[in-house]
Amino acid sequence: MSDSTRFALATGLALLALLAVPWILRNDYYLHLFIVSLIFVVVALGLNLIVGYVGQLSLAHAAFFALGAYVSALLFLKLKWSMWIGLPAAALLTGITAFALGWVILRVRGHRFVIITVAFSEIMKLVATNWVDLTRGFMGLPGLQIPALSLPGLGAIDVSSKERFYYVVLAAAALSFYLCYRIVRSSVGRAFVLVRENEVLAESLGISAFRYCMIAFVVGAALAGAAGALYGHYVGFVSPDLFNFSYITIMLIMVILGGKGTLIGPVLGAVLFTFLPELLRDAAHYRMLIFAVILVLATLFMPRGIIFPLVEHLVPRRWRTRHVRTA
Amino acid sequence: MSALLEAREVSVRFGGLTALRDVNLAASAGEVLSVIGPNGAGKTTLFNAITGRIRPTQGAILFKGRPIHREPAFRIAQMGVVRTFQKTEVFGPLSLAEGVLAGALARGDTDPEARAREALETVGLQGKAHLRADQLSYGDQRLLEIAQALAAMPQVLLLDEPASGMNHQESAHIVRLIGELRTQGFAIVLVEHNMHVVMTISDRVMVLNYGETIAQGRPAEVRADPRVIEAYLGVQKTDAVAG
Numbered sequence: 303m304s305d306s307t308r309f310a311l312a313t314g315l316a317l318l319a320l321l322a323v324p325w326i327l328r329n330d331y332y333l334h335l336f337i338v339s340l341i342f343v344v345v346a347l348g349l350n351l352i353v354g355y356v357g358q359l360s361l362a363h364a365a366f367f368a369l370g371a372y373v374s375a376l377l378f379l380k381l382k383w384s385m386w387i388g389l390p391a392a393a394l395l396t397g398i399t400a401f402a403l404g405w406v407i408l409r410v411r412g413h414r415f416v417i418i419t420v421a422f423s424e425i426m427k428l429v430a431t432n433w434v435d436l437t438r439g440f441m442g443l444p445g446l447q448i449p450a451l452s453l454p455g456l457g458a459i460d461v462s463s464k465e466r467f468y469y470v471v472l473a474a475a476a477l478s479f480y481l482c483y484r485i486v487r488s489s490v491g492r493a494f495v496l497v498r499e500n501e502v503l504a505e506s507l508g509i510s511a512f513r514y515c516m517i518a519f520v521v522g523a524a525l526a527g528a529a530g531a532l533y534g535h536y537v538g539f540v541s542p543d544l545f546n547f548s549y550i551t552i553m554l555i556m557v558i559l560g561g562k563g564t565l566i567g568p569v570l571g572a573v574l575f576t577f578l579p580e581l582l583r584d585a586a587h588y589r590m591l592i593f594a595v596i597l598v599l600a601t602l603f604m605p606r607g608i609i610f611p612l613v614e615h616l617v618p619r620r621w622r623t624r625h626v627r628t629a
Numbered sequence: 630m631s632a633l634l635e636a637r638e639v640s641v642r643f644g645g646l647t648a649l650r651d652v653n654l655a656a657s658a659g660e661v662l663s664v665i666g667p668n669g670a671g672k673t674t675l676f677n678a679i680t681g682r683i684r685p686t687q688g689a690i691l692f693k694g695r696p697i698h699r700e701p702a703f704r705i706a707q708m709g710v711v712r713t714f715q716k717t718e719v720f721g722p723l724s725l726a727e728g729v730l731a732g733a734l735a736r737g738d739t740d741p742e743a744r745a746r747e748a749l750e751t752v753g754l755q756g757k758a759h760l761r762a763d764q765l766s767y768g769d770q771r772l773l774e775i776a777q778a779l780a781a782m783p784q785v786l787l788l789d790e791p792a793s794g795m796n797h798q799e800s801a802h803i804v805r806l807i808g809e810l811r812t813q814g815f816a817i818v819l820v821e822h823n824m825h826v827v828m829t830i831s832d833r834v835m836v837l838n839y840g841e842t843i844a845q846g847r848p849a850e851v852r853a854d855p856r857v858i859e860a861y862l863g864v865q866k867t868d869a870v871a872g
Contacts, residue, residue: 489734489741492727492730492734493731493734493735495723495727496720496723496728496730496731496734499720499721499722499723499728500718500719500720500721502682502718503714503718503719503720503731503777504703504720504731505701505702505703505706506680506682506702506703506706506711506712506714506718507706507711507731507732507735507777507778507780507781508703508704508706508707508711508731508732508735508736508781509703509731509734509735510701510703510704511703
């Protein structure tokens with residue numbers, strides 16, 4: 303069986319299991335966690351293109367996520383545009399913003415790149431906080447809804463319940479996964495890895511590091527923007543808190559401890575690190591302390607992410623796909 | 630024969646330090662031009678200027694008569710001027726097959742895998758295509774660098790000390806390989822300290838000292854040039870007597 307067939311089979315099985323979640327799980331709280339984790343799957347897949355595949359540590363991702371949430375929220379509240387238009391609009395505008403930012407910052411590397419992405423996030427937060435006429439500042443934008451989804455031949459489908467919105471975010475996560483899969487398996491994805499492994503050499507052989515970093519940066523940001531739109535409409539409220547540093551921290555944890563530079567790692571990371579803090583709630587005040595200890599141990603003993611020890615212990619060598627073996 | 634690659638009056642200055650001063654160079658298809666000189670003479674700086682890693686402070690670099698000295702490194706490589714490095718550069722954790730793909734991908738080859746296989750065969754590494762690049766011996770990594778460059782379909786190949794650190798057998802292999810590449814029509818510019826390799830394979834030799842060209846000509850002419858003996862070869866002569 304070829305790598306692609308195995309990968310398609312495993313993905314298909316996982317998708318089937320995920321489709322059954324609302325039928326098996328008759329618990330609103332856990333369903334909520336699944337919805338949030340699937341939204342973060344979209345975010346983590348996008349961040350993985352930048353951090354995992356081209357190797358640039360961008361701290362602007364949470365800002366793109368928040369920007370997407372604000373774009374869709376403002377279109378919904380000010381122009382009465384449906385979320386179904388706001389969602390692609392958020393992805394598009396976030397992608398354009400990333401292109402403009404990338405045009406400047408992708409010419410620098412290392413700490414300068416990181417610092418500029420932090421500065422961008424802070425500027426975006428200041429704008430969201432201080433442009434009160436538009437964003438209502440700290441009061442945020444309440445009243446977001448999930449409108450009915452109109453599909454040709456099926457009419458308007460109400461997807462506002464958790465059970466139904468779960469399938470919306472599952473579709474978004476599956477589409478994002480497929481998009482990233484196609485990119486990673488294409489010549490573009492191969493160039494990503496070559497740039498990550500040795501940028502100077504890749505350039506000397508004719509690969510434009512700037513071009514491929516830009517592709518990863520824009521696609522990654524657009525995915526974050528789309529996820530932000532989904533998140534804003536799901537929780538019904540958007541505020542400048544979305545720009546907080548804690549968001550980019552958890553996004554990086556999902557990608558790096560999940561297994562950066564692989565497709566499955568960030569997906570597992572997004573699910574695990576959405577559920578884990580919640581499952582530790584019984585530990586009351588010690589919850590975040592235990593979470594921190596788990597993170598430190600995982601970083602020390604699984605530096606390449608949880609995906610590698612998982613695959614090494616659970617999947618026979620001949621069943622492993624190229625990406626988990628070599629990334 | 631008109632030169633594929635030309636450097637005209639190229640100077641490179643880093644602040645107050647002049648690394649290259651008014652250097653001229655011309656390399657034609659099917660020719661091996663060696664650039665020699667003591668450490669710090671400006672040989673690698675010349676390679677960096679030709680391949681777009683640094684911009685010349687003055688002068689021009691032309692490929693097929695077209696100025697390339699303001700182009701970025703990747704575009705110069707896409708045009709057909711490709712280099713290897715003094716300090717070995719490979720795609721460490723990737724397999725040889727994956728790393729050699731780089732050049733073919735950059736040139737938009739319709740069958741990059743076939744191009745990569747062909748490049749590995751040319752240097753004799755086809756049997757190790759599945760290995761990680763960082764698992765290879767130093768000598769094989771040097772050959773891999775040449776394979777990486779060949780997959781980019783260059784017309785001008787700049788080899789920066791390809792035989793450094795190699796034993797006699799490996800050096801002989803490099804000499805044979807460069808000879809084959811010359812017969813295939815590549816213009817080869819070679820920076821090398823191994824004088825046996827230089828004198829065996831070169832059609833012309835250019836000598837740099839403190840960033841200036843002090844001699845240029847056929848190997849025998851350059852070897853007999855008193856300025857070259859004083860600046861560079863004299864050291865080897867002493868070694869040979871001592872040995």
